Structures are given as C-alpha cells and as structure tokens.
Amino acid sequence: MDDVYYERYLSQIYDDTPYFGQARSREPDKFNGFYFENLKNRSRRVLEFGPGTGMLTVPLAKAGYKLDSVDISPDMHDVLSAKLSREDPSVAANVNQILGDATVYQGPEPYESIVMPEGILIAIPDRDLQFALLENCHRNLQPGGRLYTDFFQPRYKIIHQKVVEEHTRFTTRSGDDYLLSMTFDNDEYTQIQKWHCVFTRQSGPAKGERTEVDVTFRYLFVSEIDLMLRLAGFKVIQIDIEFADRRGFAVIAEKI
Numbered sequence: 001m002d003d004v005y006y007e008r009y010l011s012q013i014y015d016d017t018p019y020f021g022q023a024r025s026r027e028p029d030k031f032n033g034f035y036f037e038n039l040k041n042r043s044r045r046v047l048e049f050g051p052g053t054g055m056l057t058v059p060l061a062k063a064g065y066k067l068d069s070v071d072i073s074p075d076m077h078d079v080l081s082a083k084l085s086r087e088d089p090s091v092a093a094n095v096n097q098i099l100g101d102a103t104v105y106q107g108p109e110p111y112e113s114i115v116m117p118e119g120i121l122i123a124i125p126d127r128d129l130q131f132a133l134l135e136n137c138h139r140n141l142q143p144g145g146r147l148y149t150d151f152f153q154p155r156y157k158i159i160h161q162k163v164v165e166e167h168t169r170f171t172t173r174s175g176d177d178y179l180l181s182m183t184f185d186n187d188e189y190t191q192i193q194k195w196h197c198v199f200t201r202q203s204g205p206a207k208g209e210r211t212e213v214d215v216t217f218r219y220l221f222v223s224e225i226d227l228m229l230r231l232a233g234f235k236v237i238q239i240d241i242e243f244a245d246r247r248g249f250a251v252i253a254e255k256i
Contacts, residue, residue, distance in 0.1 A: 007213045010197075011075035014053050016172040018180060019195070023247065024055050024118065031150070032056055034243060034250045035115055038148055039065070043112040047140055049102040049133070050120025054080035054095075058087065060115075061094040070098045070105050103132040110142035116149035119248075121225075125192050125216040134232040141255040147234065150243055150250040154219040158184045158193065169202065177202040192218050222249060229253045 010017070015025040024031045035056060039046065044065050051057040051069040053076060060067060061084070071077055077097055084092040098105070102120065114137050124130050137147050158164045164184045171177045183196040195215045201207050220228075222239055229236050234253035243250040 008075040009199075009211050010213045010215075011053065011073065011079050013172055013176075013178075013199075014076075014079070015055065016170060018168050018170055019182060019197075021053060021055065021118070022170065023244075027244075028055060028059065030244050031117075032059055034150065034240070035060070035117065035148055036063070038146075038252060039113060039115075042146070045111065045113075047107055047111040047114045049105075049114060049116045049137070050118065050123070051080055051097075052076050052118055052120075054083050056115065056117040057095060058083055058091070061091045062087065064094065066094050066096075068096045068098060068107060068111075070100045070102050072099070072101050074099060103129055103136050105136065105140070107140050110145065111140055112142055112145050114141060114145070114147045116147065119151045119217075121149065122151055122217045122219050125218045127218065130218065130220075131228055131232065134228055134234070138233045138255055143255055145255045146237070147229075147253045147255075148251070150248050151220060151225070152248040153246065154191075154221065155184075158186045159188055162186050162188070176204065190218070191220070192216065225251060 010020070015021040046060065046065050046067050048057060048067050048069040051071050057067060057069050057080060069080070077099055080097060084095055121130050121133055124133060141147065163186070166182045168180050169178065170180060179200045179202055181198040181200070185194040185196070193216070197213045197215065199211045199213070201209045222241065226236055226239065229251070233256055235256050237252040237254050240250040
C-alpha cells in the first residue's frame with residue numbers, strides 16, 4: 001500500500017473540500033448515525049481502519065469507545081492528533097493512534113467490532129489489496145464479530161462519459177477561499193478512477209496560488225462488495241443503499 005497516501009496539503013483541508021470530506025463534516029450525524037446505532041449493544045473496544053481526519057473517531061471517543069485507529073498516512077494522523085488535542089484529555093485517552101497498513105495489521109487480540117468509515121476500501125486502487133483488507137478484517141475479528149463500513153455511490157455520469165471536468169468554489173473554516181477544478185478519468189473495466197484536483201486560492205496574500213493533487217481509487221458496486229465479503233469468510237447482514245440520503249451505501253458483515 002505504499003502509494004495509498006493523501007498529500008499533506010489535502011489532509012489539512014480535507015474536511016472542508018467538496019468531493020472529499022465536506023458533506024460528512026457538515027452533517028456528521030447523517031453519516032455517523034449508522035455506526036452509533038449498530039455499536040450501541042457491543043463492546044466499547046473497537047478497531048478502526050482508516051480513521052482519516054477523525055470524523056468518526058472523535059465522536060466515538062467522546063461517547064466512551066476505546067479505539068485502536070490504524071491509518072497508513074502520517075498526515076492524516078497529524079490532523080487527528082490536532083483534533084484530539086482540543087478535546088478533554090479523557091477523550092484523547094480513548095484513541096490509540098497506530099501508524100500502519102490496514103491490510104496486514106494484527107491486533108493484540110481479536111475484536112468484536114471493526115469500523116471502516118468513509119471508503120478506506122475504495123481508497124486502495126487495486127482489487128487484490130482490497131480483498132486483502134477484507135481478509136485482514138476477518139483475521140482481526142473474533143467469531144461472530146462484525147465489520148461496519150460505508151462507501152460513496154459511484155457517479156454514473158463519470159463512468160459513462162469516461163472523462164469529466166467540473167468546477168466549484170468553497171471556503172474553509174479558517175476563511176480561505178478556493179476555486180476547485182476537478183478532472184475525473186474513469187476506466188470502466190478496472191473500475192479505477194483518477195481525480196486530478198487543482199486548488200486555486202481566490203483571496204488573501206496568496207491569491208492565485210495553485211496546488212495540484214492526484215487521487216486514485218477503485219470504486220465498488222454493491223454486488224461486488226457482497227461477493228468479496230463472502231469470499232473473505234463473512235456473512236453479509238445488511239447492505240443499506242439509503243445511507244446518507246442515498247449518497248453512499250453502508251454494510252454490516254459478520255465473521256462466520
């Protein structure tokens with residue numbers, strides 16, 4: 001997974017950026033409710049693969065869950081650490097941040113629950129590694145343990161047209177105004193999609209400054225994730241296509 005990194009630049013503005021974390025950061029309950037609802041009667045000890053900027057991590061920690069949060073990106077860990085530093089020390093104490101590869105990480109003992117929010121699986125642009133991640137989830141769960149995860153819905157406009165360009169403006173919470181130009185390049189056979197992102201500052205001393213970020217992922221359809229989970233040794237309990245007003249789908253799978 002050496003190539004599965006977010007640029008430091010993107011990690012710093014991820015929560016405010018359209019196409020990335022903006023929707024989830026603005027409506028956290030709509031995205032996190034699935035996890036809270038399904039974890040409420042289970043052990044408070046949870047393995048989290050791909051915490052990213054901590055949009056699920058911090059709320060779970062504030063609710064008293066103890067998380068081992070594994071992410072391969074040092075930059076994302078830095079953002080999460082900064083968020084935790086602004087919370088009560090008891091909240092930060094509930095999060096064990098682990099810099100590591102989710103496809104091979106082995107916990108000290110099996111978990112009852114694993115959460116993988118915000119599409120960590122599709123952030124790995126390789127089917128074999130995606131399957132390796134699901135197999136590793138299976139290894140890290142006790143019998144009857146459950147995996148909870150969510151993904152965004154593939155955009156069929158991009159799949160159909162192959163190459164799409166879009167432009168939008170947004171303002172970060174720190175007041176920086178950006179024009180974001182996106183070029184989507186889709187391979188319908190491999191399901192690999194490449195995003196070329198150009199951020200141009202629209203105000204302040206750095207007005208006109210451009211930063212380019214490339215992101216590659218492999219999107220999944222419901223039928224494929226269902227098959228991959230079964231092949232990895234899971235029983236699929238639920239696939240919710242209504243997740244977050246149909247902007248994504250959420251999955252519950254149980255280790256057989």
